[in-house]
Amino acid sequence: MLLSREAITTPLFACLCIFGISWMQLPRLQQLLTHNQSVAIEVLRKAETKESLRLNLLQKIPSFSYNNLIANWVYIDFLQYFGDEEIRNRIGYNLSPEYFEIILKQDPRFLDTYLSLSVSTSLYAGMPERSIKLMDQGLQSLSPQVPHQSYYIWRYKGTDELLFLGNAEAAKSSLIKAAEWAKVYPDPQSQYVALVSQKTAEFLQNNPDSKFARISSWAMVLENNVDAKIRKRAIREIESLGGQIVFDAQGKPTLKFPDQD
Incomplete structure (x- = not known):
């Protein structure tokens, strides 16, 4: 017809x-x-x-x-x-x-927007609850492979839960999911994210107030953002927790953890 x-x-x-x-x-x-x-x-x-x-x-x-x-x-x-x-x-x-x-x-599969959501709403607007709620809603429509590298959303969610809500248990669960979803991909970057996410979750398992976990989370903020103010804050937060950021000749940062958690 x-x-x-x-x-x-x-x-x-x-x-x-x-x-x-x-x-x-x-x-x-x-x-x-x-x-x-x-x-x-x-x-x-x-x-x-x-x-x-x-x-x-x-x-x-x-x-x-x-x-x-x-x-x-x-x-x-x-x-x-x-x-x-x-x-x-x-x-x-x-x-x-x-x-x-x-x-x-x-x-909900618009991957790039989740980082912008976390930065703008949790960090700048001071509304981490709204940011996490929106990520929760979006994740219901996603899978490990759709969209590509969707594991980052679990990372952003875990970071917001730990750094802005202080909810170590929720952050640990999100980071474990990030590790599980990242392991699906064979490339070095994804495998690195899986390892770091798993290690950070283990820090929280052993010590809910883990400095190592918070340093690792601020390091992710630093790595994923080009905004100068956010980078300065991430470095400041890392240093206040006893960590250190060392830049090489090309300006690439290397993270050093304190001797004790």
């Missing part, structure tokens, strides 16, 4: 409307601060409220099978939001999890 022209174009038209709403109301916070460095906090707050309403609308509107397109687009919106340090320093990162509510609902 042939479909009518209206039946074919209606989902596409609806999807274009979704994107039209987003494009017309794309975060104006950047424009506000660019044009006037002295914009009042109240004005920025109102603009952020409008952005929150836009995200809430996107959360509710059906995707009409354009899930990946919506996820990619909202992720680009998030990068613009997160990247404007001047505004973020003034009013914070509170909308970070709202972007990922949409992104991971549309595409």
Whole structure:
């Protein structure tokens, strides 16, 4: 049976409307601060409220099978939001999890977003519970091989549980799952992640307050992030726990653990 022209174009038209709403109301916070460095906090707050309403609308509107397109687009919106340090320093990162509510609902296999989720929501916005909840929801749709190297999500989750919630038992469980999923892959990188995850879980098994485990977790933050502020904080945290970061001639960091846990 042939479909009518209206039946074919209606989902596409609806999807274009979704994107039209987003494009017309794309975060104006950047424009506000660019044009006037002295914009009042109240004005920025109102603009952020409008952005929150836009995200809430996107959360509710059906995707009409354009899930990946919506996820990619909202992720680009998030990068613009997160990247404007001047505004973020003034009013914070509170909308970070709202972007990922949409992104991971549309595409829970979007691996790169999980690191951004952990960094922006747990570390910057101070909402590790939201970050972990979103990762838990996403993991229900994943397997060891889908997406490729999905074991990293268990690593991010374990890191958030240990460093920001202080939940050693939950972190240990997540790291054990990370090791199990990483062992599926034969490449050296995956095997290294499996070994490190297993060792960190063993540290926590023997000592829930393990400095070694926390140093190992901060080292993962350091290895996986190019943000200068986060790298400085990771190094600071490692050194406060008795660890040491030594850089070689190429700038590659090497981690040294303290003599005792």
